[in-house]
Amino acid sequence: MLEILGYGDRHSVRPGDRLQVKVSCEAGAPRFHAEVVRMICGDDLPNGAGYKDQPVASPANGDYPARRQPLDAGSAVLVAPSPLLDQIGSFTLTALVWPTLPGTSPQTLLARWSEPARAGFRLGLDATGALALDIGDGKGGFAAIKTSRPLRERAWYRVTATFDAATGEARLSQRPLGHLARDNSASEVEAILRVRPHAPADAPFVMAAHQTGRRGAKTLLGGHFNGKIEAPRLAARVLREEEIEALQLGIPASLAAEILGAWDFAKETPTTRVVDLSANRLDGETVNLPTRAMKGAAWTGEAMRWTDKPEHYGAIHFHEDDLYDAGWETDFEVPITPEMRSGVYAVKLTCGERYEQLAFVTFFVLPPKGKATAPVAFLAANATYMAYANSHHGWDDVLAEICYGALLEFGPTERTVNARRDLGVSTYDVHTDGSGSCYSSRLRPILNTRPRHSLWNFGADLHIVDWLEGIHQPYDVITDEMLHQEGLSLLENYRCVVTGTHPEYHSLAQMRAVEAYLGKGGRLIYTGGNGFYWRIAWHPTLPGVIEMRRAENGTRTWIAEPGEYHLSFTGELSGLWRNNGIPPQQLVGIGFGSEGFDESSWYRRRPGSFDPRAAFIFEGIGKDEKIGDFGVIGGGAAGLELDIVDPKLGTPPHALVLASSELHSNVYVLTPEELISTYPGIDGIEDPKVRADMVFFETPKGGAVFSTGSIAWAGSLSHNGFKNNVARITGNVLKRFIDPKPF
């Protein structure tokens, strides 16, 4: 298990900024050491490219007192304490619920409850999954009732609790809303209770959890519910059945005076606000980003997009392992000085000598806004890094070993993310209740965006940085996040932009910026595979969080439910850019075709490489040379995830196919969106589409694109001291792409 964790408040910084670094020592170390480094290469494999960093003189360097910082995972809605809530005597509490983990542990649905004082009221599910109501007076008085049957998993119920303060009469009811003829999970119970609920004045009203304490100004929560809640209502008297029914869609005038709160989750969906329809406006705030724009009990299939019929999307899905902002206190700041030239940086944190006592807080220093300090920009794919942040791949996916073609290996990082679900999950994971994880934030310790980990995404992208340094090419570093925010203005001052190995996740603004750059004569080197693949959104106001829905098809680890393909942040259709009508082939000539992870292969030159237009690319390369039959990723330059040309998907007619890879193994298979039906013979042995295509084409106004189509490409750059045909080809392209002479 890792013994030190940390994160920064930002990925992208500029001179003049101050990066706030937050650290937690998990195993009792009294002190830790921090050292700012410029990252060159993160590959520490014995036969790899070799780990390289450069110390940076920074006032942040030094020893610091260690502490353990808490992680408070689990989503909920908090309604701030109000005198109105203090007046509650008799009440009705009702909602529609769709539990996903009933019968695993007690879970709270709606509560004004203080756990330390055992005071107030709490409606939830007990350990068996039956509906339960707790009432406490804070003076030792406690009463509880529960129904006799558990709620079924993934079925809608109307749950109701009423309490008459005058008589002590309490009633609980769970009523299934489905149409299963033999559903016997309805249950009702009544009892006379002697205890009256009395919560402390500072107790909030909480949905999907209850208050367990405070840490400073923060309300601590427990008893997290897994599943959906819709239309919670709180009334100041015992309502009749027909009155409860009438509350489903709004507040009838006849009940207006008695409704304390009636929350409509379909309003202000992209925000963290939860709107109260009552005159009291006891609006709430979501905590830890539960999933919004989710189908409610009224969903019929008439609308597949939440913006078309918001009343069908009145549910919020809560998870015990949701986490947005860890909210740790800052241990120190790193001033970004003008001497810290644009590049990839990390704060190396150590609390001992062992690998488990080493952490990296990775960040990217951009040049001053509006300026380029080099002709080339390396586009760090931090949207992709975030999509994979704290991925549990291997633990959760039964296909992992057969796809990798090798035994799964679990090191300290993997064991930590598995044991510490409170670190939050990635968009590749399902939550503990099996539902897909739509959001990912960088405001938490991210254990896999770091050097000295795997040669995947960030670790593999450093091979490109290593190469740029190795050939002494001045370059700036920019990020997906800033590309989304600043658009074309971030790119247009560069003669050439180089992507990473796996630029997979893009918002519409990112895609449009790249398109516009190419339209204005920009040059793009896409040194990767599976790029420009999934459509995401960045939250319009919250920093550092992305959303994606794994819709329709694609190589997926979970599948979005029908009707939940649209992003709650923006209302856009998510899923593949290909399904959004903008396949990657339109942008970079190639798009995802197959993947496999056992062994990489090489490329052979194709006729296009002998076209005079491509002569500059193959200068110094033999006619029959195998290209990239070496490398640190699977032993070759063509591997992991592979892209191919497809004129029907937008490969420009004048694109030159320069080279293609060959002889991939059985482990490589076509991606699902390439299949119109299932059939045998779709692996690297039998299907000719299992290959990587290298392409070149010119764009308007003198620009050009060069794409390699393989994630493994960059892993071959450093072979033989950067003297090899992969580095030669990439260097030839870079040299020409920097040359302002139009194509």
Next chain:
Amino acid sequence: MYEIDPERLDLAREFREKPFGRHSGELQRVINRMRAGSNEGRLVLVTLERHKRWGLARMGAGLRAPLTPVPGHEFTSYEEAEWTVFTLRWQEITGRELVLD
């Protein structure tokens, strides 16, 4: 369901010779059978010393389930680990010990 023929020692030899990459169609079926199915009880590697030593463990049931060490196995190469797991799975599936000359 593909059944592994315990007489096909030639396939085991082929795997021992080259555990990663392209295999014959028949060997690939053997490997697919071994690698498919539930994660519960799956044999996996645990890093003992980064890039140098690995141990063997079995996965538990469900998310967050801890690994259970399988004592008596320590490896210094991926190839060695793959071969050992191949022999263990061969025995589990066919009921016959895999012995090659």
